[in-house]
Amino acid sequence: MTQFGIEVRITPRQGLLDPQGQAIQNALRSLAFDAVSDVRVGRLIRLRVAAENAEAAERAAEAMCRKLLANPVTEDFAIRVETGS
């Protein structure tokens, strides 16, 4: 078993209103960052998992996302496995 570092990035689903992102966008615009658009706010979860290989680590992380870390109704997720750890 090897320890793998995992980074899970969770973002509000495309098309879903993101009031937090909207508020930040408005704040940025009021600071004269006029070129800003499409601000979305998500969540970053870092964890370590012991697994046979990187594929198994990624599969485990995906199962965690489906079961707990992300809500499939409102959120998308992306997993990054850190290699060489």
Added chain:
Amino acid sequence: MRVAIVTFPGSNCDYDCYKAVTELLGEEAFFVWHRESSLRDADAVILPGGFSYGDYLRGGAIARFSPVMEAVREFAAGGGPVLGICNGFQILCEAGLLPGALVRNRSLKFQGEVVRVRVENTSTPFTTAYEPGQVLRLHIAHGQGNYVADPATLNALEAEGRVVFRYVDADGQPTDAGNPNGSLHNIAGIVNEAGNVVGLMPHPERSVSRLLGSMDGAGVFRSLQATISRSNGALPSSDHMRHVAAGGFGHGGVA
């Protein structure tokens, strides 16, 4: 009637529910700690409002894995009446017992206010005491009450009459002005396909006393009482009704 009130770390409306059942209805209520795995001999279950597990990750996301939720799932599968209020509604959605999800209010603020809610379905165990289309004044107190679901789910909810409560304006219409949090279709509460699991964001248990500004939530509890006594073959107790009509509930705050 015996009502189980499930308490999670961070529940804070459990005593309000307890008082609604025991003092408004004169029925029996008991608390079930989230680590327990049995609902004992409950006739109905309430998941109360609050901030279970500090709302970490998402409201209700961690509470759904509490041992007691397996018992709630079985109870619901057996047709038992289950009511989720506010955080309880979020937990039922996270647990997949109700469809959709509750996200941040569009205002980004925690909102505590009295809103108008129209009763859309009077055939659930928690709404038989109301008239179809009756407009209630109920308290809301939430930061994540914005109901979302994919279009197919929304269409099914509407087509099957499973929207139980809808936010409305002063004219009783589900307009944007009457929508406090941005919920799709102004949805304030829904029922599952089988018709026995209801979740809503407003707090009927806070609207059972004139002292608290509204009695309009009492119907939720009276509906349950009538449903259970019908299924037990007994008549609803008129004594309790008289007790309430005489203002018996209005003595102070919650424990």
